[in-house]
Amino acid sequence: MRNKMRLYIYLNIAVIVSIFLIIFYLYSIKQIDYYRENVHSELSINIQNSANEIIFYKRNDIVVAVVACGDRLRESLTLIKSALMFSKAKLNFIVLAEDNLIESFTEKLEEWKSFTNNAFTYNVLPLNFPTKDGNEWKKLFKPCAAQRLFLPDILPGVDSLLYMDTDTLFLTPVESIWEYFNKFNRSQMAALAPEHEDSNIGWYNRFAKHPYYGKLGVNSGVMLMNLTRMRAFKWTEYVVPIYRKFKLHITWGDQDIINIIFHYHPGRLFLYSCRYNYRPDHCMYSSICKSAEKDGVAVMHGSRGFFHSEKQPVFKAIFNAFDSFQIGSDVYKEFYQPLETYLDALEHTNCGKVKYVFLRNLQRFLDLEFDNT
Ligand SMILES: *[C@@H]1O[C@H](CO)[C@@H](O)[C@H](O)[C@H]1NC(C)=O
Numbered sequence: 001m002r003n004k005m006r007l008y009i010y011l012n013i014a015v016i017v018s019i020f021l022i023i024f025y026l027y028s029i030k031q032i033d034y035y036r037e038n039v040h041s042e043l044s045i046n047i048q049n050s051a052n053e054i055i056f057y058k059r060n061d062i063v064v065a066v067v068a069c070g071d072r073l074r075e076s077l078t079l080i081k082s083a084l085m086f087s088k089a090k091l092n093f094i095v096l097a098e099d100n101l102i103e104s105f106t107e108k109l110e111e112w113k114s115f116t117n118n119a120f121t122y123n124v125l126p127l128n129f130p131t132k133d134g135n136e137w138k139k140l141f142k143p144c145a146a147q148r149l150f151l152p153d154i155l156p157g158v159d160s161l162l163y164m165d166t167d168t169l170f171l172t173p174v175e176s177i178w179e180y181f182n183k184f185n186r187s188q189m190a191a192l193a194p195e196h197e198d199s200n201i202g203w204y205n206r207f208a209k210h211p212y213y214g215k216l217g218v219n220s221g222v223m224l225m226n227l228t229r230m231r232a233f234k235w236t237e238y239v240v241p242i243y244r245k246f247k248l249h250i251t252w253g254d255q256d257i258i259n260i261i262f263h264y265h266p267g268r269l270f271l272y273s274c275r276y277n278y279r280p281d282h283c284m285y286s287s288i289c290k291s292a293e294k295d296g297v298a299v300m301h302g303s304r305g306f307f308h309s310e311k312q313p314v315f316k317a318i319f320n321a322f323d324s325f326q327i328g329s330d331v332y333k334e335f336y337q338p339l340e341t342y343l344d345a346l347e348h349t350n351c352g353k354v355k356y357v358f359l360r361n362l363q364r365f366l367d368l369e370f371d372n373t
């Protein structure tokens with residue numbers, strides 16, 4: 001009798017606790033919506049650049065956006081150089097830079113413009129954060145990476161752009177990535193590549209304490225953004241409340257926020273393959289990016305400082321080859337040939353074993369025979 005009574009009490013407690021948990025869960029979901037509705041008034045985003053002009057780019061203008069702070073000047077310029085080396089279409093660059101970098105960017109881009117017969121346009125703009133939490137945002141991740149979360153609002157005249165982390169390089173014409181906008185269905189507003197290919201070494205599935213997109217999360221380093229659609233979705237109104245709710249659980253800054261948003265709205269994201277965001281993770285243990293093996297790397301991403309470290313010599317060698325190339329000189333002689341020689345010397349490393357994945361797109365661009373060894 002006693003035991004039955006006790007069991008009955010325990011059961012009751014269990015039921016009450018479960019009800020509380022469910023209520024708490026529903027409440028926390030509601031909270032996001034609540035924040036979303038109330039946060040708008042707190043944001044006062046300055047939508048004009050220093051010259052007080054709004055920049056306009058229509059849907060067919062290819063726009064590449066970079067955000068640069070601290071010591072990222074050289075890296076960002078090397079990225080822009082790689083875009084200019086392979087693209088045939090007219091490119092338009094938007095650089096959001098810390099004040100002390102603006103002059104150096106302008107100087108170099110102006111010089112390249114004259115070398116390339118005005119093959120591109122550019123705008124170098126100062127950073128622009130929501131005033132209220134401005135300082136908090138700047139500190140969120142690597143200096144100023146959070147800036148990109150606000151692009152839909154700070155560039156109200158731009159339809160779409162390709163956002164690139166500064167530690168990325170194009171091994172393909174930009175237009176071949178831009179074409180993915182045509183593959184979006186009516187609800188998709190952005191495209192990203194998976195954070196990982198293999199769940200045994202994935203980060204989000206093993207360590208994240210917050211929701212993330214799909215099975216293994218997405219990497220945010222190479223992001224096609226249809227800003228028109230992101231504005232219609234009211235993107236910025238999601239960013240601030242999600243940041244407030246999850247800030248203690250966020251490790252990779254803006255990338256985590258992007259993962260959380262697309263966790264709740266998976267139908268809004270187009271997923272392209274790892275060859276559009278190829279990182280050392282894809283070859284450092286063994287080669288795990290099948291699309292790169294098949295068609296070559298389109299964009300490489302020296303995440304976690306790998307363009308500048310001895311740990312991944314292939315990544316460093318490729319960065320250096322781009323870095324030393326002079327705009328206007330012969331891409332085959334001054335870039336491809338020396339690069340091939342460097343990579344030949346690195347065949348003993350895991351990434352060097354699959355050096356053809358890096359060379360394949362370049363060979364295609366330069367009309368060379370494929371080399372499959
Ligand atoms: C972005 O979305 C808008 C609204 O759906 C559409 O009109 C525009 O063509 C899209 N831009 C690109 C580059 O696909």
Ligand SMILES: *[C@@H]1O[C@H](CO)[C@@H](O)[C@H](O)[C@H]1NC(C)=O
Nearest residue numbers: 185186187188266267268269
């Ligand atoms: C667009 O594609 C995504 C991903 O496949 C899907 O979840 C979504 O429902 C699609 N939207 C429309 C309008 O077809």
